[in-house]
Amino acid sequence: MASVNPFVAPTSGDQPWVDQMRKTLKTQLAVPIDTPPLSIFSIPQNLKDEKPEAYLPQRIGLGPKHHFDAELYPKMQQNKLTAVKRVIKLYQIPDLEDQVAERIKQIIPVVSPCYDTFPETDEEAFAWLFTIDGLLLLDQLGVYLLEKGFAIDEKDLIMLENQIPMIVLKEIEKALSGENGVEDIWESKFRFFAESNSPFLLSTQNVDYSRVNHLLDYMYHSIVNNETSVSRDVNFLKAGSIPDVKPATEELLEAVIQAAGLIPGAKPFLGVLESVEKILYETEEESTIQEIRVPSVSELGDTAGVKFVLATSEEGIRNISFVDGTCYLPVITLNFDSEVILRNLMAYEKLMAKNSLMGGFGLELTEYVDFMCGIIDSAKDVKLLREQKIIEGDLRDEEIVRLFNGIGRSLGNMSGQSKLRQTVAELNKVYDSVPSVQFQKQAEKQARAAAKAITFLVSISGTLVLAREAVVQASGSDTTQMLVSFVTEKLGIFSSLIQ
Known part of the structure; x- marks a missing residue:
């Protein structure tokens, strides 16, 4: 059985490493598919310590990071197989191994680079793992589209560590619909899931489906739509790198x-x-929680007469401005699952900005959430935003306060000043100019x-x-x-x- 982890450091001598790299490159070149970028990361421990249940699947584990989770596997494996059987019957697949598993087995050499850590085992085992989890995802997205709900918890499907690479899903699509099949079995389901679960309005511009990495990536780009943004470099500071200068x-x-x-x-x-x-x-x-320095909604209103109004255009989180004493904000819908979705979107944005060789990732979503952390200090602030239809959803005011006061920000800044940072500067200037x-x-x-x-x-x-x-x-x-x-x-x- 061939190992699918080509990045194990050699234990002795240089020649084994040379042989390993030669074999790995030859194997990847033999696959007629471009190697996708690294896009599925292990959540940093400091984030897991803040709220582990927001990042670790609670009911169902997908992909090599969580498929064999000791607590989840015995409870959900038969449910996975039941879902696989539904898809097999729906698409009338006579031989799952030949039509799906064998196809995925051929692309495993270019699937492993999607993960920052990939366990060492044989290609056949991973082919079956991805076949089962990919067909389960297809089944559940189909159920969600038709019945407006899941048999399992949709939060698990959006967690970063639980993602299935799009390259795997496309191979499943080819196996089910044929090489030249016109039926798109993923894009419409991704769109419906993102619209139903995103706290933000999605971009009216279509996401470039050929560049989608996985379901979480699709939701992220539908919200931020980096294709039309000005790419800015992001510089991160290591924890403890800021000198502690004492008086x-x-x-x-x-x-x-x-x-x-x-x-x-x-x-x-x-x-x-x-x-x-x-x-x-x-x-x-x-304090362990850092945020943009800006007065709260009630402080800005009571002290400086600033009004907060719902923005009328559909630019999403980019649609924040301050004009003639009025701050325009986009709508955000907050429900029971919203904190999990926000945290995983932010974690994905930060890790892609830090690790992507292709660029195109800033910290726009992180800056927006950081701004909301700054202007929401109490239930009064939430109430004022809710009255203006800026905040919607079922989450109670006190829970929203805890949500935004509990999310810390990254030690990173984008080069140049974003539009949101300019808005913050204008708000602070107006507030600081008040005589009191x-x-x-x-x-x-x-x-x-x-x-x-x-x-x-x-x-x-x-x-x-x-x-x-x-x-x-x-x-x-x-x-x-x-x-x-x-x-x-x-x-x-x-x-x-x-x-």
């Missing part, structure tokens, strides 16, 4: 706290210092300056107390000299920084 007063306060930890008699004073540090230096940047806001910000600035001065005085007083305590408890010892040197060094650093 000099905070460094001195930390030094005093460290010194207090060495002296048993100074523990009561240590608690006071730690409380002061927490109050003064715990900032918004330490200017007064409040000036007062906060003065309070921060005063807090630093108070911190300095507290730190100096704390240092003197600690020094005295050290002398009393360890007079003449090496500990005393070490502590005095430690505190003196920190005071010297601070003096040089404030001069």
Whole structure:
């Protein structure tokens, strides 16, 4: 049995690797189909930690990542086979192995590059895996189209790790309808599924079906339609790559706290210092949730008189603008499954922007969701948007607040300023120009300056107390000299920084 994982690093010597690459390239060239791009990714662990049920299938696992899931496989495998039998009878396939599985087996060498990780097993096993899961997907999309509902949970079908490559589905289409068959068994079903489940209006322009990677990709492009957008580079920052620059007063306060930890008699004073540090230096940047900085809907309305109105055109998430005190927003429909769909669309956008060699992926959807995270802080904000028909759907106001306050944004930015970022800048400019806001910000600035001065005085007083305590408890010892040197060094650093 031939291995279908051509990217296992060699364990010894260079020649096995050369032989492996020669064989892999020859095998892929023998398949008369262009190798599709990488488009099915493992969800990063930090996203799974936020909400694992949004990314891991709950009822049915598809493709090599989840087909053999220990919890799902025994419950759903017979249901899969039942669905396969329905398709076989509908299309009158006399031999599933020869007509479908064998076709898919021939293209496995160009299917594996669709995945960022692909398990190592034989081609025949994967041919049957994709045959079963592909026919199940066809069956369920057909049921959804006719009966407006699924026997299984549609959320599972839109999860990124659960996607079936379009190249596999097209081979199934050829097996069922013939090489030159005119019946399109996928595109219409994809469109209906996307229209029924997308939180956003779909583009009126048709998606280039020849470039669709899978069902989630079809929905994404139907929403964003990158074909008409201006492609912009995306730069990502690694977690922890932003230097943590602390104020000099905070460094001195930390030094005093460290010194207090060495002296048993100074523990009561240590608690006071730690409380002061927490109050003064715990900032918004330490939050795990980052979002576009923009006032909420109610703040913009009550303070700056900004009105929010439903946009009349059908440009979807691109249709956001601010004109003459009025912010125009597109409609978003939020139901029970919407958070799962939003999270997987955003994860797909970020991972494609980071990994695609073909370009064409920005962060437009991520920026839109980030903007909604910024303007929605409370149920009052949701109510105001719902009154303007900007938010629709069955999800309750409080649930919508939790949804947008729980989605973090990527550490990435597009080159150039997007239209949405320009709108945010205009909203902030109007809000910041209000006299009461200017007064409040000036007062906060003065309070921060005063807090630093108070911190300095507290730190100096704390240092003197600690020094005295050290002398009393360890007079003449090496500990005393070490502590005095430690505190003196920190005071010297601070003096040089404030001069």
